[in-house]
Amino acid sequence: MSAQTDEAVLETRRLSKYFGSVIAIKDISMLVRPGTVTCLLGDNGAGKSTLIKTLSGVYEPSEGDYLCDGEVIHLHSPRDALARGIATVYQDLAMIPLLSIWRNFFLGSEPTKGWGPFRRFDVKKAKEITRDEMGKMGIDVRDPEQPVGTLSGGERQSVAIARAVYFGARVLILDEPTAALGVKQAGVVLRYIVRAKQRGVAVVFITHNPHHAYPVGDHFVILRRGQVYGDFAKADLGLEQLVQMMAGGAELENLAHELQREAGDDAELREAVAVLEQEVKAVAAEPVVVERRADVVSDEEGRPEG
Amino acid sequence: MATEVEAPPKAADERVRATGSASRLLARPELGALVGVVLVYVFFAIVAADNNFVSMTTLASILNRAAPLGILAIAVALLMIAGEFDLSIGSLLGFSGMAIMLLISPEDAGGFGWPLWPAVGFALLLTALTGSINGLLVNVTKLPSFIITLGTLFIFRGLTIAVTRSLTSRTQLSGIDEVPGFDLAGTLFGTRIELLGAKFSITIVWWVGLVALATWVLLRTRTGNWIFGTGGAVDAARNVGVPVSRVKLALFVTTALAAFLVAMLQVVQVNSADALRGTGLEFEAIIAAVVGGCLLTGGYGSVVGAALGALIFAMVQQGIVITGVDGDWYQVVLGSVLVVAVIFNNYIRRKAATR
Numbered sequence: 001m002s003a004q005t006d007e008a009v010l011e012t013r014r015l016s017k018y019f020g021s022v023i024a025i026k027d028i029s030m031l032v033r034p035g036t037v038t039c040l041l042g043d044n045g046a047g048k049s050t051l052i053k054t055l056s057g058v059y060e061p062s063e064g065d066y067l068c069d070g071e072v073i074h075l076h077s078p079r080d081a082l083a084r085g086i087a088t089v090y091q092d093l094a095m096i097p098l099l100s101i102w103r104n105f106f107l108g109s110e111p112t113k114g115w116g117p118f119r120r121f122d123v124k125k126a127k128e129i130t131r132d133e134m135g136k137m138g139i140d141v142r143d144p145e146q147p148v149g150t151l152s153g154g155e156r157q158s159v160a161i162a163r164a165v166y167f168g169a170r171v172l173i174l175d176e177p178t179a180a181l182g183v184k185q186a187g188v189v190l191r192y193i194v195r196a197k198q199r200g201v202a203v204v205f206i207t208h209n210p211h212h213a214y215p216v217g218d219h220f221v222i223l224r225r226g227q228v229y230g231d232f233a234k235a236d237l238g239l240e241q242l243v244q245m246m247a248g249g250a251e252l253e254n255l256a257h258e259l260q261r262e263a264g265d266d267a268e269l270r271e272a273v274a275v276l277e278q279e280v281k282a283v284a285a286e287p288v289v290v291e292r293r294a295d296v297v298s299d300e301e302g303r304p305e306g
Numbered sequence: 307m308a309t310e311v312e313a314p315p316k317a318a319d320e321r322v323r324a325t326g327s328a329s330r331l332l333a334r335p336e337l338g339a340l341v342g343v344v345l346v347y348v349f350f351a352i353v354a355a356d357n358n359f360v361s362m363t364t365l366a367s368i369l370n371r372a373a374p375l376g377i378l379a380i381a382v383a384l385l386m387i388a389g390e391f392d393l394s395i396g397s398l399l400g401f402s403g404m405a406i407m408l409l410i411s412p413e414d415a416g417g418f419g420w421p422l423w424p425a426v427g428f429a430l431l432l433t434a435l436t437g438s439i440n441g442l443l444v445n446v447t448k449l450p451s452f453i454i455t456l457g458t459l460f461i462f463r464g465l466t467i468a469v470t471r472s473l474t475s476r477t478q479l480s481g482i483d484e485v486p487g488f489d490l491a492g493t494l495f496g497t498r499i500e501l502l503g504a505k506f507s508i509t510i511v512w513w514v515g516l517v518a519l520a521t522w523v524l525l526r527t528r529t530g531n532w533i534f535g536t537g538g539a540v541d542a543a544r545n546v547g548v549p550v551s552r553v554k555l556a557l558f559v560t561t562a563l564a565a566f567l568v569a570m571l572q573v574v575q576v577n578s579a580d581a582l583r584g585t586g587l588e589f590e591a592i593i594a595a596v597v598g599g600c601l602l603t604g605g606y607g608s609v610v611g612a613a614l615g616a617l618i619f620a621m622v623q624q625g626i627v628i629t630g631v632d633g634d635w636y637q638v639v640l641g642s643v644l645v646v647a648v649i650f651n652n653y654i655r656r657k658a659a660t661r
Contacts (some may be wrong), residue, residue, distance in 0.1 A: 078545070079547075095539070095542060096534070096535055096538035096539045096542055096605060097535055097605075098534075098537065098538050098542065098601075098605045098606045099538055099605070101536075103534065107531055107535045108532075108535070109546070109547065110531050111530060119527070121528055121530065121531060
């Protein structure tokens, strides 16, 4: 039931954002299609946060175009983005711990019944919809009265995702939804990402963990130092290549040197260095060769020296 | 592909435990206060058995005392659930009572000589305005409402004393029963209901009615959900479209209106207004709300709980009087009740959260 089409719902063309003299992101070009998961990967400081804040309307781009449905748009606030169906679920969730699941689910968009002074919150409907929607995402809400604070981190993320999907998100931007989670809980969240995709939502999944990104992603955009370092379809990329790219041969080597300097006569650290050096050799022996996608405008020459 | 209940049943089994109605009850914020009401009543019933604590007259005097405090506590609880305080509510009570009396007092006595109902309407407007000053100051400055309303506590009280004395050279005005139109006001705000030989004030009826109304608003309307959201996590609430500033403003006006209603009830019942009336009530109302299970940090609490808190307050007060204990000990007992209630509530809440 994948609703993949070739029309991009979001597109950026050479998008840049500067803060004074700092170039946070430079010439980012990418496409986001309905019914697909686009993974944005990058180490700390790669520009992931700036990019998603620009996509979600928190920042306005300094240069370049931001297109929604093929039309250039200018977002002035997250509300503008929401109005176009671009919803962002931040890591520090928009959830109120002491409130029950169903109250959280509908906070700010409560269904009502009755008229005039007797207009009231349709509690029964709210609970039903909450249970149904969570069910559609594959989670069995044991008790919608349960305060959100008693849910696990993964379940909380799931409520936030289910809510965004229910309220008509066409694009779902997830800011490191699995970062603070254990393996099992991250699995729960990854499952919802797939569910959202199957319902035709364009998911932008930000992470620095290739093992989380690879199983669910259709498309991988790797950021490094504020620029697009690589942009691949899943067919063109294996998990190992992705892992290597995330780590990067040069980075691994630096890390090995750094560790060696610290190691001294600590046997355990020396062992770690040996492992790293082996990995560096492996990366060197099998260089990552991947084709750039032709449909994505990406300007190699436009980059300043990294 | 399964669409529902896809979670592996085993995992679900080990994590779902039958939570009976008992633990559901534990999760309610007013439970602590309910237990408190029973305990305090039983305590005084035993200690003051010789002094007739269990009687209609004592019940009437407890409820008559609890009702005005209870009305204030409703508004204070709503505001506290939204994460704010109003320390100026006692001053506003003095202010609105005096505003009514000044407007209706004859001109030769320094008043304005207005007819009763226009005066009541105008005083209501003035009080709502002072409430919105609190709300606007908090919204605009983003400072803690504790500080803002601590300031307005003194401003409104001082204003009341200064204006009253400069106009009438007194701080107490009486004689509302001589103004035309008093009959209806007397019925609405001053009726005493005789029941089994004891006199119950109509304030109790207002109190119970408002508890029902406020509970309905809090639990069954969008506004109620917004109040919880505003106090629970203000930024999260704003992000999902809750008009946080409007909610706070409306609640500051609500506390002012509660103060006005209590002032009106008292002016009619005791036939006078005093510039100093309501001093200290702000703390009593906060105590009632907290004893009733409201979290000082917002996002959690109940109107019924606040009402029960006011009831505990009045029982302790009457109990001490009836037992014949030296009144000097009253504050010691009151403070102890507050501390014990908060510890108990905290314990219950932690139990409920990890049920």
